[in-house]
Amino acid sequence: MSLSDLAKPWAAMSYGFLDASAKRELRRKMVKAVAVPGCQMPYASREVPMARGWGTGGLQVSLTLINPKSVVKVIDQGADDSVNAASIRRFLARVSGAMTTTDTLTASLIQSRHRIPEEKLSDNQVLVLQVPNPEPLRPVQPNMSIARQMHADADYSRMWLQLYEQIVCSGRVMQGASYPSLVNGRHVMTPSPIPRWDVPKLHMAEHLTILSAGREKRLFAVPPFTRVEPLVFDDVPFQVEDHADLSCYRSGARGFFMNEIPQDDGTSQYELSDSEYGVKTIRDREGDPVRFGETWYKNGKFS
Amino acid sequence: MTTMTLEPPRLVRTKPLLEIRDVSRSYGEVRALHKVSATAYPGEVLGIVGESGSGKSTLLRMMNLEELPDSGSYHLDLPDTPGDLFELDRFARRMLCATRIGIVYQNPHLGLLMKHSSSGNVAERLLIAGERRFGVLREKAREALSASEFPLERLDAPPIELSGGMQQRVQLAKAIALEPALLLLDEPTTGLDVSVQALLLDTLKRLQQERKITMVIVSHDLGVIRTLADRVMVMRRGEVVEVGLADQVFQDPQHPYTQQLVHAKL
Ligand SMILES: Nc1ncnc2c1ncn2[C@@H]1O[C@H](COP(=O)(O)OP(=O)(O)OP(=O)(O)O)[C@@H](O)[C@H]1O
Ligand SMILES: [Mg+2]
Numbered sequence: 001m002s003l004s005d006l007a008k009p010w011a012a013m014s015y016g017f018l019d020a021s022a023k024r025e026l027r028r029k030m031v032k033a034v035a036v037p038g039c040q041m042p043y044a045s046r047e048v049p050m051a052r053g054w055g056t057g058g059l060q061v062s063l064t065l066i067n068p069k070s071v072v073k074v075i076d077q078g079a080d081d082s083v084n085a086a087s088i089r090r091f092l093a094r095v096s097g098a099m100t101t102t103d104t105l106t107a108s109l110i111q112s113r114h115r116i117p118e119e120k121l122s123d124n125q126v127l128v129l130q131v132p133n134p135e136p137l138r139p140v141q142p143n144m145s146i147a148r149q150m151h152a153d154a155d156y157s158r159m160w161l162q163l164y165e166q167i168v169c170s171g172r173v174m175q176g177a178s179y180p181s182l183v184n185g186r187h188v189m190t191p192s193p194i195p196r197w198d199v200p201k202l203h204m205a206e207h208l209t210i211l212s213a214g215r216e217k218r219l220f221a222v223p224p225f226t227r228v229e230p231l232v233f234d235d236v237p238f239q240v241e242d243h244a245d246l247s248c249y250r251s252g253a254r255g256f257f258m259n260e261i262p263q264d265d266g267t268s269q270y271e272l273s274d275s276e277y278g279v280k281t282i283r284d285r286e287g288d289p290v291r292f293g294e295t296w297y298k299n300g301k302f303s
Numbered sequence: 304m305t306t307m308t309l310e311p312p313r314l315v316r317t318k319p320l321l322e323i324r325d326v327s328r329s330y331g332e333v334r335a336l337h338k339v340s341a342t343a344y345p346g347e348v349l350g351i352v353g354e355s356g357s358g359k360s361t362l363l364r365m366m367n368l369e370e371l372p373d374s375g376s377y378h379l380d381l382p383d384t385p386g387d388l389f390e391l392d393r394f395a396r397r398m399l400c401a402t403r404i405g406i407v408y409q410n411p412h413l414g415l416l417m418k419h420s421s422s423g424n425v426a427e428r429l430l431i432a433g434e435r436r437f438g439v440l441r442e443k444a445r446e447a448l449s450a451s452e453f454p455l456e457r458l459d460a461p462p463i464e465l466s467g468g469m470q471q472r473v474q475l476a477k478a479i480a481l482e483p484a485l486l487l488l489d490e491p492t493t494g495l496d497v498s499v500q501a502l503l504l505d506t507l508k509r510l511q512q513e514r515k516i517t518m519v520i521v522s523h524d525l526g527v528i529r530t531l532a533d534r535v536m537v538m539r540r541g542e543v544v545e546v547g548l549a550d551q552v553f554q555d556p557q558h559p560y561t562q563q564l565v566h567a568k569l
Binding site: 149153155157158160161164165167168169233234235236 | 393394397416419420422423426427430431435436437438440441459
């Protein structure tokens with residue numbers, strides 16, 4: 001027997017682009033992250049054919065989770081058709097043979113930047129969020145060694161102090177995206193730059209969420225049915241963005257998160273941020289058969 | 304004729320609140336503390352004097368459980384804090400330090416978040432203790448600042464914009480916000496002009512009388528110690544050279560170094 005008999009036949013590329021050891025590393029860290037919800041797990045971040053900061057963390061998780069039966073949806077700021085979303089989706093399909101979709105309901109693997117779809121995800125779906133800065137304590141503690149100690153001690157008083165300062169200086173909590181949230185009553189995480197609107201969607205959700213930062217080499221998870229509570233004072237309630245009464249100028253849909261489009265005359269128009277939901281609404285209006293999923297918000301109210 | 308006893312009965316009968324024994328600490332070659340023991344009785348003000356570099360601030364850092372000594376033990380006579388506090392784990396030390404001990408540092412930059420609001424600096428203490436109601440935080444921060452005679456119209460000004468005297472008052476408010484059993488003051492008046500110094504001393508004195516907090520005050524200014532302290536401990540080169548009642552030490556210093564110190568002052 002020679003060495004070449006034992007070795008696998010040569011191939012130009014591994015399935016799903018990443019080599020087996022890179023995937024094993026990610027799988028191990030994902031399992032750990034699921035075991036300790038909200039706790040950041042450092043991992044060996046590989047090079048992928050994309051610049052760090054463009055979603056390499058999310059991409060590595062997706063490449064590890066993908067299989068030929070997967071149905072992939074990729075979202076960038078709510079849209080399926082942005083250049084970044086389109087190229088990641090095409091790349092995922094090319095290296096795995098998986099199918100792609102823009103429909104939230106049929107996707108099994110959703111990689112997203114900045115948004116969680118408006119339609120509810122279910123227990124057979126995995127949401128992968130791209131995270132630029134995984135450390136919620138960074139604004140209050142630039143020294144990462146001390147920050148890690150603070151996580152170990154569950155010492156989050158500085159996070160509350162930050163909210164206190166915002167209320168004192170501006171009269172309200174100014175934190176918009178990445179609103180710090182307590183996961184499973186233990187670890188504070190920054191839920192990637194999703195708007196406050198999307199934070200309640202993570203609380204006791206049916207689906208698994210994995211948040212991964214490629215440049216910072218850290219991932220963390222919100223397993224199904226896990227408590228995710230935004231940090232708030234007992235007497236100052238958490239508020240999502242005021243989008244409940246806005247309606248989309250293209251589809252007419254109301255009560256969802258909108259993108260603001262400033263107009264020349266100084267006013268603003270609004271457009272559904274979840275582009276696929278907008279497309280569904282328009283097709284429905286034109287009489288096409290469309291299947292809508294249950295949405296997290298109904299008439300602008302979280303339910 | 305009977306001779307007058309120098310130790311009042313109170314000190315004989317009561318158990319000390321703070322008891323630190325044989326604490327030593329070296330930084331490489333520098334012997335900052337060598338077998339230092341100290342006690343402070345409930346409601347008492349213990350003054351520590353000594354030349355620069357004699358280890359006063361180091362001793363205070365140990366009392367605040369910020370730093371551990373090479374050897375020695377530390378007891379506080381409080382409910383739920385039995386045993387040697389230097390043996391506690393980091394988390395327990397931090398909680399004890401945050402909830403039962405208050406400190407005012409020589410250098411306000413050590414004790415304050417310079418760019419946060421002053422009330423926020425005080426509120427942080429309450430947040431560590433688990434307070435989660437904004438209204439209560441605000442009210443208690445205001446109370447503590449007003450108790451330390453801080454001008455309340457500057458409530459939300461960041462310490463970096465305040466005068467040195469006001470910064471010390473923010474530190475003081477932060478230190479007393481949780482009604483600590485022990486208040487540590489490291490040269491609280493150094494660097495302030497004489498009139499501001501006198502006002503701050505008045506505040507300290509009033510607080511001490513009203514709240515009966517046990518205080519340990521470090522200063523190389525004998526005047527400050529004389530106004531506040533019940534008992535005095537004299538340190539030199541990391542060792543205690545003399546301990547006694549304030550009046551006694553100032554009127555009849557025993558150790559040659561203390562004599563020198565007292566006479567230099569006069
Ligand atoms: N973190 C440290 N690292 C190295 N040496 C230190 C450290 N802290 C204190 N020392 C040394 O220990 C000695 C005692 O310092 P300490 O600050 O306690 O003096 P002090 O009595 O407070 O003086 P001052 O009156 O000037 O404030 C000094 O020689 C100092 O250089
Ligand atoms: Mg000092």
